Amino acid sequence: xxxxxxxxxxxxxxxxxxxxxxxxxxxxxxxxxxxxxxxxxxxxxxxxxxxxxxxxxxxxxxxxxxxxxxxxxxxxxxxxxxxxxxxxxxxxxxxxxxxxxxxxxxxxxxxxxxxxxxxxxxxxxxxxxxxxxxxxxxxxxxxxxxxxxxxxxxxxxxxxxxxxxxxxxxxxxxxxxxxxxxxxxxxxxxxxxxxxxxxxxxxxxxxxxxxxxxxxxxxxxxxxxxxxxxxxxxxxxxxxxxxxxxxxxxxxxxxxxxxxxxxxxxxxxxxxxxxxxxxxxxxxxxxxxxxxxxxxxxxxxxxxxxxxxxxxxxxxxxxxxxxxxxxxxxxxxxxxxxxxxxxxxxxxxxxxx
Ligand code: CP
Numbered sequence: 470x471x472x473x474x475x476x477x478x479x480x481x482x483x484x485x486x487x488x489x490x491x492x493x494x495x496x497x498x499x500x501x502x503x504x505x506x507x508x509x510x511x512x513x514x515x516x517x518x519x520x521x522x523x524x525x526x527x528x529x530x531x532x533x534x535x536x537x538x539x540x541x542x543x544x545x546x547x548x549x550x551x552x553x554x555x556x557x558x559x560x561x562x563x564x565x566x567x568x569x570x571x572x573x574x575x576x577x578x579x580x581x582x583x584x585x586x587x588x589x590x591x592x593x594x595x596x597x598x599x600x601x602x603x604x605x606x607x608x609x610x611x612x613x614x615x616x617x618x619x620x621x622x623x624x625x626x627x628x629x630x631x632x633x634x635x636x637x638x639x640x641x642x643x644x645x646x647x648x649x650x651x652x653x654x655x656x657x658x659x660x661x662x663x664x665x666x667x668x669x670x671x672x673x674x675x676x677x678x679x680x681x682x683x684x685x686x687x688x689x690x691x692x693x694x695x696x697x698x699x700x701x702x703x704x705x706x707x708x709x710x711x712x713x714x715x716x717x718x719x720x721x722x723x724x725x726x727x728x729x730x731x732x733x734x735x736x737x738x739x740x741x742x743x744x745x746x747x748x749x750x751x752x753x754x755x756x757x758x759x760x761x762x763x764x765x766x767x768x769x770x771x772x773x774x775x776x777x778x779x780x781x782x783x784x785x786x787x788x789x790x791x792x793x794x795x796x797x798x799x800x801x802x803x804x805x806x807x808x809x810x811x812x813x814x815x816x817x818x819x820x821x822x
Contacts, residue, residue: 477490477773477774478591478597478774479587479591479597479598479599479600479774480597480598480599480600480609480610480770480774481587481588481591481598481600481607481609482588482600482606482607482609482645482648483607483609483612483613483645483648483649483652484607484648486609486649486652487652488652488653488654491613491616491649491652491653492653493773494613494766494769494770494773495613495616495617495620495766497769497772497773498613498614498617498762498765498766498768498769499617499621499765500769501765501768501769501772502762502765504541504768505541505761505764505765510541511540511541511542511543512541512542512543513543514542514543514772515539515542515543515544515771515772515775516543516544518539518542518544518545518575518576518771518775519544519545519546519547519572519573519574519575519576520535520539520544520545520546520547520574520575520576520578520771521546521547521548521549521569521574521576521577521578521596522535522536522546522547522548522549522578522601523549523551523565523566523569523577523578523579523580524548524549524550524551524579524580524601525551525556525562525579525580525581525582525586526551526580526581526582526602528580528601528602529736529737530735530736530737530760530763531580531601531602531608531610531611531763532548532580532601534760534763534764534767535578535599535601535767536548537764538764538765538767538768538771539576539767539771541764541768542768542771542772544575544771547574549569562581562586562589562590563589563590563593566579566590566593566594567593567594570594570595570596574596575596575597575775576596576597576598576599576771576774576775577590577594577596577597577598577599578598578599578601579598579599579600579601579603580601580602580603581602581603581604582603582604583603583604584603584604584605584606585603585604585606586603586604587599587600587601587603588600588603597774597775599770599774602641603641604641605638605639605640605641605644605697606641606644607641607644607645607648608641608642608644608645608735609645609649610763610766610767610770611641611642611645611646611735611763612642612645612646612648612649612650613649613766613770614759614762614763614765614766615642615646615649615650615692615733615735615759616649616650616653617762617765617766618731618733618755618758618759618762619631619650619655619690619731619733621758621762622731622755622758623689623690623731626650626653626654626655627653627654627655628654628655628656629650629655629656629689629690630655630656630658630687630688630689630690630727631646631650631655631656631657631658631688631689631690631692632658632659632660632684632685632688632690632691632692632726633646633647633657633658633659633660633675633692633694634659634660634661634681634684634685634691634692634693634694634716634718634743635661635665635693635694635695635696635716635743636661636665636694636695636696636697636743637659637661637665637666637667637670637694638664638665638666638667639665639696639697640694640695640697642694642735643659643694644673646692647659647670647673647674647675648673648674651673651674651675655690656676657674657675657676658675658676658677658678658683658684658688659675659676659677659678659684660677660678660679660680660681660683660684660685661681661694661716662706662712662715662716663679664706665706666679681716681718681722682722682725685718685722685723685725685726686725686726687725687726687727688725688726688727688730689726689727689729689730689731690730690731690733691718691722691723691726691730691731691732691733692732692733692734692735693718693732693733693734693738693743693744693748694734694735694743695734695735695736695737695738695739695743696709696712696739696742696743709742712742712743713741713742713743716743717741717742717743717744717745718732718743718744718745718748719744719745719747719748720745720747720748720751722748723748723751723753730753731753731754731755732744732748732749732751732753732754732755732756733754733755733756733759734749734756734759735759736756736759736760738756
């Protein structure tokens, strides 16, 4: 009996993804990485498709990598900032999206300051919606690229100790990563100022400690978070200087972690505040690897969302500068494989291959 196809229409949060779906996305992303190492970094997979990046908050990494991911798959892309759109004239999110949809995009990537904005949008448009960060709620594609980076560097996720440090309350990255890493079998510990750790966090599956030293002790992965000043009416701590002194991560903390621990940060970094430059730029840092993996994860998601209709039409899987990479998938499960026979799911089962 054929397995159920991978049928995700939107990527709104990690909460609604199963471990099998996450593994499938990571496997697909891994297979896309090779394209970005070629001299001609482009395959025709999404030719004729249109991706709109609709960003109501600033972004460097997420916006650029969605745009690069779409371009490397030959999709047409358009990036819109709220500050230079008719939003400043009073147009609502839904009206903006419906007007953009009148131009027939296939995917809308949305970043918004309000939690739940992508979920709302997904109920009003025909296009697929990807959450590129909604308020303090979730940042699912960041968690997926973090999971890919850890799996790549450590060879596994299950059983690892991940310490997430800093402003947990306001961090959509923390929320998505707690959900994602616990689903994949990691032990997640969070630490930071008591005023920045919400009471519900243990319900998401993380252990809480107010001792930074206890959190990093034996950790395989240390993840620092930016203080989200833009989401606070007033500081949750006396001063930035005091925060850096008591909660900033440095090489002394790294010395308590596993000898092969990796140091992560979603960016942007406040150097010398939540992380010291020595740690951010040191040999244990994988911060720029996270950024590289962000392109592969977003290529995989664009591909998977656009589904079977995006299968390559030229039917040639030979590896060269004009064609996609060799698949890690079993027959029919390659996301870049030729068109499928009617009724064939192409291995889009949501199961790891
Ligand atoms: N990590 C992240 O979301 O960075 P940007 O805000 O620059 O997109």
